[in-house]
Amino acid sequence: MEAKRYWNPYVAGALLGLTLLATFLVAGQGLGATALPKRTLALAAHEVAPAWTEANPSIGGYVADGQNPLRNWLVVEVIGVVIGGFLGAMSAGRFHVKVEKGPRISTRSRLRYALGGGVVMGIAAALARGCTSGQALSGGAMLATGSWAFMMMVFAGGYAFAYLVRRQWI
Amino acid sequence: MSTAIFPLAIASEEVRLLTAIGLGFLFGFSLERAGFGNARKLAAQFYLYDMTVFKVMFTAILVAMVGLYTLAGLGLADLSLMWINPTFMWAQVIGGFLFGAGFIMSGLCPGTSVVSAASGRIDAVVTFLGIFIGTAVFALVVDFVPGVEALYNGGSMGVSVIPEILSVSTPLFMLGVVIVAGAAFVGAEKVESIFQRKYGMVEHAPKVTRRTPRLKFAVAGSLALVAVFAAFVPPPNVDLPARPMETIEPLDLAELIIAGDPDLKILDFRTVAGQAGSNAIPGSCSCGTDVDKAAETAASVPPGTKIVIYDEFGIWNEVPGSWPESVEYRYVRGGYAAWETDVRTAAETTGHTLAERERIERQNQISAFFTGAAAAQSSSVAAPPPAMPMGGGAKKKKAGGC
Amino acid sequence: MQETTTTRVNALIDPSLHIWHYEVPLYLFLGGLVAGLMVIGGLWMLRYPDRPRSRALQLMPWAAPLLITLGMLFLWLDLENPFNAFRFYFTFELTSPMSWGSWILLGVYPVSILLAWASTPADLKERWLARLSGVPGVGRLDTWSSGRVRLLANLNILLGASLGVYTGVLLGAMAARPLWNSAILGPLFLVSGLSTGAAFMMMYRLERQEKQLLSRLDMGLITVELVLLGLWMIGLATGGAASRAGLHTILGGPYTAAFWTLVVALGLLTPLIGEWLEHRHGSIPARFTAALVLIGGLALRWILVYAGQHSGWVSDLASL
Numbered sequence: 001m002e003a004k005r006y007w008n009p010y011v012a013g014a015l016l017g018l019t020l021l022a023t024f025l026v027a028g029q030g031l032g033a034t035a036l037p038k039r040t041l042a043l044a045a046h047e048v049a050p051a052w053t054e055a056n057p058s059i060g061g062y063v064a065d066g067q068n069p070l071r072n073w074l075v076v077e078v079i080g081v082v083i084g085g086f087l088g089a090m091s092a093g094r095f096h097v098k099v100e101k102g103p104r105i106s107t108r109s110r111l112r113y114a115l116g117g118g119v120v121m122g123i124a125a126a127l128a129r130g131c132t133s134g135q136a137l138s139g140g141a142m143l144a145t146g147s148w149a150f151m152m153m154v155f156a157g158g159y160a161f162a163y164l165v166r167r168q169w170i
Numbered sequence: 171m172s173t174a175i176f177p178l179a180i181a182s183e184e185v186r187l188l189t190a191i192g193l194g195f196l197f198g199f200s201l202e203r204a205g206f207g208n209a210r211k212l213a214a215q216f217y218l219y220d221m222t223v224f225k226v227m228f229t230a231i232l233v234a235m236v237g238l239y240t241l242a243g244l245g246l247a248d249l250s251l252m253w254i255n256p257t258f259m260w261a262q263v264i265g266g267f268l269f270g271a272g273f274i275m276s277g278l279c280p281g282t283s284v285v286s287a288a289s290g291r292i293d294a295v296v297t298f299l300g301i302f303i304g305t306a307v308f309a310l311v312v313d314f315v316p317g318v319e320a321l322y323n324g325g326s327m328g329v330s331v332i333p334e335i336l337s338v339s340t341p342l343f344m345l346g347v348v349i350v351a352g353a354a355f356v357g358a359e360k361v362e363s364i365f366q367r368k369y370g371m372v373e374h375a376p377k378v379t380r381r382t383p384r385l386k387f388a389v390a391g392s393l394a395l396v397a398v399f400a401a402f403v404p405p406p407n408v409d410l411p412a413r414p415m416e417t418i419e420p421l422d423l424a425e426l427i428i429a430g431d432p433d434l435k436i437l438d439f440r441t442v443a444g445q446a447g448s449n450a451i452p453g454s455c456s457c458g459t460d461v462d463k464a465a466e467t468a469a470s471v472p473p474g475t476k477i478v479i480y481d482e483f484g485i486w487n488e489v490p491g492s493w494p495e496s497v498e499y500r501y502v503r504g505g506y507a508a509w510e511t512d513v514r515t516a517a518e519t520t521g522h523t524l525a526e527r528e529r530i531e532r533q534n535q536i537s538a539f540f541t542g543a544a545a546a547q548s549s550s551v552a553a554p555p556p557a558m559p560m561g562g563g564a565k566k567k568k569a570g571g572c
Numbered sequence: 573m574q575e576t577t578t579t580r581v582n583a584l585i586d587p588s589l590h591i592w593h594y595e596v597p598l599y600l601f602l603g604g605l606v607a608g609l610m611v612i613g614g615l616w617m618l619r620y621p622d623r624p625r626s627r628a629l630q631l632m633p634w635a636a637p638l639l640i641t642l643g644m645l646f647l648w649l650d651l652e653n654p655f656n657a658f659r660f661y662f663t664f665e666l667t668s669p670m671s672w673g674s675w676i677l678l679g680v681y682p683v684s685i686l687l688a689w690a691s692t693p694a695d696l697k698e699r700w701l702a703r704l705s706g707v708p709g710v711g712r713l714d715t716w717s718s719g720r721v722r723l724l725a726n727l728n729i730l731l732g733a734s735l736g737v738y739t740g741v742l743l744g745a746m747a748a749r750p751l752w753n754s755a756i757l758g759p760l761f762l763v764s765g766l767s768t769g770a771a772f773m774m775m776y777r778l779e780r781q782e783k784q785l786l787s788r789l790d791m792g793l794i795t796v797e798l799v800l801l802g803l804w805m806i807g808l809a810t811g812g813a814a815s816r817a818g819l820h821t822i823l824g825g826p827y828t829a830a831f832w833t834l835v836v837a838l839g840l841l842t843p844l845i846g847e848w849l850e851h852r853h854g855s856i857p858a859r860f861t862a863a864l865v866l867i868g869g870l871a872l873r874w875i876l877v878y879a880g881q882h883s884g885w886v887s888d889l890a891s892l
Contacts (some may be wrong), residue, residue, distance in 0.1 A: 003364070006203065006204065006205035006211075006222075007203040007204060007205075007303060009186050009205075009222045009226045009229070010225060010226075010229050010355075010780070011235070012200055012201075012203045012204035012205075012226050012229075013204065013225060013226040013228070013229025013230045014190070014229055014230070014233050015171055015196070015199075015200040015203070015227060016197070016200040016201065016204065016229070016233075016235075017229060017230035017231065017232065017233025017234045017237070018233060018234075018413075019193060019197050020197075020230055020233075020234040020350045021233065021234045021238060022193060022196075022246075023193045023197075023294040024176075024177065024234070024238055024252055025177055025178065025241070025247060026176075026177065026180075026189050026252060027174040027177065027178075027186060027189055027190065027193070028177030028178075028251055028252045028459055029192075029252065029253035030253065030255075031193070031197050031281075031285075031551060032281075033279070033280035033281035033284060034218070034234035034280045034301065034305070035422075037280070037298075037301050037302045037306050038304045040302070041302065041306055041309065045306075045309070047408045047514075048429075052313070055313075056309055056312070056313055057313070057319050057322060057323075058305075058308055058322070059305075059309050059310050060193055061307055062245040064559020065285060065511045066187070069328045069486050070842070071187070072187075073186065073187055073189075073190045074190070074300065075190075076187050076188075076190035076191055076194065076829055076833050076869065077190040077191070077193060077197065078194060078196035078198065078284060079190075079191060079194060079407070079833050079834070079837070079838055080190060080191040080192065080193065080195040080196075080198060080833075080837075081194045081197050081198035081201070081281065081284045081285060082198065082284060082838070083191070083194070083195050083198065083288075083837060083838060083842045084194060084195035084196060084197060084198025084199035084200075084201075084202065085198035085199070085201065085202045085207060085284060085285030085287075085288035085289060086198075086288040086289070086846065086860065086864075087195075087199070087842065087846065087849070088198060088199040088201075088202030088207075088285075088289075088846075089207055089285075089288065089290070089843055090288035090846050090849040091849055092202070092203070093853060093855075094202075094207065094208075094289055095289050095290050095303040095855075095860070096289070096290050096291075097290040097291075097292065097423070097858065097859075097860075098290065098291065098292065099214040099291065099292045099293045100208055100209040100210050100277070100286070100291050100293050100294075101209075101210070101293065102210065102446075103288075104305075104360075104450075109319070110293055111293060111296050113276060114209075114275075114276045114277070114278075114294075114297045114300065115273050115276075115295040115296050115297070115299065115300040115303075116270075116272075116276070117272045117273065117274070117275030117277070117278070117297060117300065118272070118274025118276050118283070118297035118298065118299060118300015118301045118302075118304060119272070119301075119303050119304040119307065120268060120269075120271055120272030120300075120304060121272035121273060121276065121279065121280060121297075121300070121301055122266045122272075122276060122300060122301040122302065122303060122304015122305040122306075122307065122308065123268065123272075123304040123305075123333035124192060124266070124267075124268035124269035124272055124304075125265070125270075125280060125301070125308055126304065126305050126308035126309065126312075127261050127264065127265035127268070127270060127308060127321070127423055128258075128261055128262045128264075128265025128266055128269065129255070129256075129258065129261065129262075129265075130255060131269065131280040131281065132269075132273075132279040132280070132281060132282075133197075133279070133280065133281040134255070135255055135262070135266075135371050136227065136231075137227065137230060137234075137284070138255065139254070139255035140227075140231045140235070141230075141231050141234035141238060142233045142238065142252070142254045142255070142333075143235065143239075143331045143332050143333060143340070143343070144254050144255045144256075144257060144329070144330065144331055145257045145259075145327065145330040145331060145332050145335055146255060146256070146257030146258060146259055146261075146325075146330070146347065147255050147257075147262070147326070148268075148332060149259060149262050149263050149266065149283075150262040150263070150265065150266035150535060150590060151266065152266070153262070153263050153264075153265075153266025153267045153269075153270060154266045154269050154273060155269040156266075156267060156270060156271060157266065157267040157268060157269060157270020157274075157566065158215070158216045158268075158270035158271070158273050158274045158453070160258075160271070161270070161271045161274050161275070161479040162216035162217060162274050163234070165274055165275055165563075166217065167212060168275075168316055168572065169213045169214070169277070169279070170206050170217055170369055182824055182828075184824060184825065184826065184829050185824065185828070187828070187829035187833075188828065188829055188833070190829075190830055190833075191832070191833050192836050282614035288860075290858065290860060
């Protein structure tokens with residue numbers, strides 16, 4: 001089947017904004033994505049080294065109260081994102097098992113970049129206490145100072161390194 | 171307390187968790203529809219031939235921001251109960267820059283990598299795996315590499331919002347954001363078309379450029395919306411911290427009432443149960459526990475007025491941040507209980523020192539005044555009716571619901 | 573798990589004791605999956621005896637004995653005295669689902685292996701026959717099984733269905749756990765097992781038509797499963813106070829979010845809609861959908877086992 005067109009970005013953005021608004025109104029917090037990796041890690045680390053995990057500045061907070069760190073709004077939300085993304089892609093005829101890349105790069109290199117980028121983002125998101133969803137989008141809507149600083153720096157970092165990895169995309 | 175119904179008070183944590191699945195679905199669905207399941211489309215933002223990331227993100231931020239602060243301004247939402255990301259300036263600046271580098275390497279961010287993986291993209295699965303590794307690396311690094319923890323906590327400013335930093339009112343700031351974003355949207359469309367011609371890569375960008383009239387209407391519409399809202403909605407009062415309050419002795423207050431101080435305004439903050447079956451301080455008006463109503467009252471009196479509040483036991487000792495600063499606030503030490511014992515009761519013991527005896531005489535005179543007990547040994551005070559309209563309650567025209 | 577308890581604190585009755593850990597849900601999942609493979613494999617043989625099948629589908633019946641071995645490994649790990657397990661086969665207790673189960677499991681092996689042999693592609697068969705030529709009786713077994721595919725298929729369906737029902741009855745017969753104490757649990761686990769079996773088959777390189785057939789079957793099975801889940805909950809809701817309290821563990825209690833998120837939303841509704849969309853677009857059913865069905869099947873058993881152990885006559889009544 002021919003894939004459907006993407007929505008007009010302003011329409012998609014408005015739906016995203018309304019979703020974010022509803023999230024704040026219903027749950028009293030914003031959206032996020034890095035909570036799942038962080039909390040899964042906290043759970044696993046707590047099994048292996050409980051004392052170290054509880055004292056860790058980055059993930060200690062998730063296991064401090066003795067609760068299962070995965071019993072969390074943001075973790076359930078990521079499951080919803082999986083469902084939404086999957087059914088969205090299916091209904092638009094965009095579900096394809098493949099590697100997304102520019103024409104001038106091999107699949108192998110692309111996957112290496114993807115892994116590297118993921119690692120860098122994992123470090124950065126843990127350092128900044130959130131990613132583009134949790135910081136830029138949610139904090140941005142709340143006008144939080146640090147979130148706007150984060151967002152500006154994400155764009156700055158992206159543009160700064162774009163030239164170096166252009167072979168990947170164009 | 172106030173009329174805010176948002177965020178919803180969901181009694182069961184489990185039910186609250188269930189709302190996440192629906193909202194997460196909408197989140198994932200709108201990201202997918204925006205084209206964020208496609209790493210090439212996201213990366214294109216940084217080569218300027220497809221500015222979808224910028225357009226979608228800022229539209230979403232504008233909608234949520236205006237919605238949140240409008241509802242807060244209308245008193246429907248209480249932002250102080252919502253999670254606002256605390257600011258750790260250094261961590262976020264450095265983390266943001268690093269994140270941008272990772273973003274352009276993988277072409278995805280954590281949220282979009284979930285969506286992209288759910289659309290079958292293998293590179294997204296690998297990216298998500300990388301995020302796991304990166305998170306673990308940071309958890310180790312922050313513990314074992316000196317200085318990283320200092321960076322992690324660097325530039326801590328607590329919960330900080332930009333209008334507060336810039337000392338502008340929130341609606342005004344948002345109006346500025348909307349205007350800048352509107353201009354940036356127009357600019358983005360221009361930039362996009364220039365670079366699309368340069369790279370000859372139009373297939374990723376939906377043809378919005380053909381529909382600019384509709385876009386302009388949308389931007390103008392949102393501008394108008396915000397202008398209307400900025401003009402009519404008072405600034406939300408969530409960000410101001412409470413201020414400590416000075417005390418006033420019950421006897422001093424009593425003397426002010428007797429003297430008929432015209433700048434005095436007394437607010438009764440006892441609960442309904444506390445008010446039932448007992449008197450009130452004369453001239454006070456009941457606010458129940460409605461802070462907002464009291465804030466209105468405080469805003470309606472002229473500057474220089476002395477507002478005295480009291481509750482049952484004098485527990486309340488802070489001025490809510492939303493109350494105007496032009497007015498002086500005092501609270502009755504010991505609350506109504508102290509008023510009963512100090513003012514409405516005659517002193518029993520005889521004093522041993524001159525100062526004590528003076529105090530006792532003073533209290534006896536005042537209590538006689540307020541209880542109407544005709545132990546009229548007092549010569550300095552006439553005996554007016556207890557329920558006198560002192561304290562400005564009747565003098566000020568708009569007494570704020572008293 | 574301890575087979576016998578002689579002390580006053582009996583883990584089988586006292587509700588606060590969690591005695592089943594990860595092994596039991598994994599075993600129930602694999603048991604259901606094998607049941608599904610046997611039933612679907614048998615039905616396929618009966619329904620389309622002459623239709624050419626893809627190589628992956630021809631080899632599929634071998635998964636049943638392999639996976640049931642894995643499942644029994646988990647079951648065995650769960651036993652407190654694993655080396656007494658052989659004693660199950662010195663007795664038969666009519667009223668004990670565990671006794672039934674151990675005999676069903678014993679029957680699964682020969683029946684599934686013989687059908688798998690009969691279904692194996694000819695070239696592989698020849699190679700194995702050549703290698704096993706020294707073993708007495710192999711040749712006769714081969715001719716016997718090749719001539720009785722219909723009988724073997726029927727036996728597979730029968731034993732598979734029993735296995736699937738048994739995984740549910742195993743829980744359902746436990747009166748001390750109100751959440752499990754329902755007659756619907758047997759059919760529910762059977763249907764869920766069939767659905768996971770179909771999904772497991774879809775994970776392999778089947779032909780387009782084969783996948784589409786399985787996907788259509790799976791859609792029906794998931795729908796039935798949803799109906800059964802509903803009936804199960806209605807049954808508990810209209811039951812006694814203990815049943816209602818048991819139901820509370822997944823309707824407001826501590827397992828609510830996990831159950832509705834992982835089982836209903838992610839494991840049933842999402843693949844159902846996904847399969848329907850695939851069907852409507854005429855595309856090849858994706859492994860992603862099948863993987864979700866498998867996740868949902870595992871989550872159903874996992875959460876039911878844990879939530880059921882959380883539910884009891886005493887603790888939940890106190891919490892109401």
